[in-house]
Amino acid sequence: MANWQRGVLRAMGVANHLVEVQEITDVTPWYRRIVFSAPELVPELDIFPTAWLRLWVPNPDRGQHHVSQRGYTFVDVNVEAGTFVLEFVLHDTKGPAGDWARDAAVGDRVEVALTPSKISLPEGTRELVLAGDVTALPAINSWIADLDESVQARVFIEDGHDDVDALPAVTRTGDTWNLVSPELQRGTALTEVMRTEVEPSARQFAWAAGERMLVKRVRGVFKDHLGLVRGQHFSQTYWIEGRNPA
Ligand SMILES: Cc1cc2nc3c(=O)[nH]c(=O)nc-3n(C[C@H](O)[C@H](O)[C@H](O)COP(=O)(O)OP(=O)(O)OC[C@H]3O[C@@H](n4cnc5c(N)ncnc54)[C@H](O)[C@@H]3O)c2cc1C
Known part of the structure; x- marks a missing residue:
């Protein structure tokens, strides 16, 4: 081909x-x-x-x-x-x-x-919500490594491996990390934890990446639970369960 x-x-x-x-x-x-x-x-x-x-x-x-x-x-x-x-x-x-x-x-x-695609944090952001599966971990770390100390990061990662806490993590005082074990459907457990742990707050921005269904569910939290509108959140499908791309 x-x-x-x-x-x-x-x-x-x-x-x-x-x-x-x-x-x-x-x-x-x-x-x-x-x-x-x-x-x-x-x-x-x-x-x-x-x-x-x-x-x-x-x-x-x-x-x-x-x-x-x-x-x-x-x-x-x-x-x-x-x-x-x-x-x-x-x-x-x-x-x-x-x-x-x-x-x-x-x-x-x-x-x-x-790739030319570029993203940057809106001016004045105070809280950055970062969510995904482990394919998003390098990107999540890249966000945190670049953050000003006035911005707090709230990280949510769904993964089922016993040794997931051995993975590289850019940690800073004041940030929070939640490693969540999956349930049957991707993103269900993650979004349940997110709804409990994060509240809407002023000057919040949210970013997510990972498997398509997980990202779809997380996007629901961004919109329905956090009330974020266009320009306050960004999400990207990194891969699709069961799909072999060209
Ligand atoms: C912008 C962007 C950045 C990314 N950054 C990273 C990164 O830094 N590190 C990283 O590991 N991935 C990253 N990914 C995801 C990675 O590109 C995909 O996981 C990719 O599908 C892997 O390609 P493959 O050839 O191994 O499998 P594919 O041929 O794409 O898929 C084959 C099968 O494997 C399954 N599959 C693919 N990925 C996974 C997975 N992670 N877990 C379980 N099953 C899977 C598919 O559903 C399919 O059934 C990124 C994707 C994008 C779009």
Whole structure:
């Protein structure tokens, strides 16, 4: 099958960059940090909370030499070293990006493309509600690392692993973190906790990402419970249960 996505992005002027695996760390058996060396690309990066890239990974199920793109969030961009990190959830279901990360070895090369989408906190925000599953953790950490001390973060993450508290977390005095075990439906337990733990407050902004149904339920909390209107919240589907994208 033709790589139409690559063609569309190329037509839009989106360049691909070759990066090299420099170091691999398994934070848990299912969460892997990979340091990439990209000395020419890194100094050019415009990094802001939630900044992400498209990783091009081989997808033989779609055809010989086919590569598919999947989104991953920039972590620990180091201009001096010319490196950045991606953190991969190694999910049980087969998928080209998860499989690539599981099999990755130092010296492997892979292409990435940058994305122009940019988000920033509205001026005067005092409380930032951050919610999602573990695929959103790198983005949540990127939000907190960038926050002024006058803004309090309220974090809500749904995940069922016993060792989820071993994952990297940017912690600050005054912020709160809630790690919630899932129930049968994604986002149900998370939103129940959110409705109990967060109240509407002045100058509040809310952000969410993760599996589609979880994000949909969290968006309901933002609107119905917190009463946030357009411009006061942002959410993004990062992946869809049971869906294998192109
Ligand atoms: C802007 C953006 C930023 C993202 N940042 C990160 C990040 O920093 N780290 C990260 O790990 N992910 C991140 N994601 C999510 C990641 O792109 C998806 O999880 C992606 O679907 C994984 O691709 P895959 O090829 O492994 O699986 P796919 O081919 O996409 O899917 C194969 C199967 O696996 C299932 N699946 C996919 N992801 C998961 C999962 N996480 N848990 C359980 N089942 C899954 C699908 O439902 C499908 O059934 C981000 C996504 C976006 C859009």
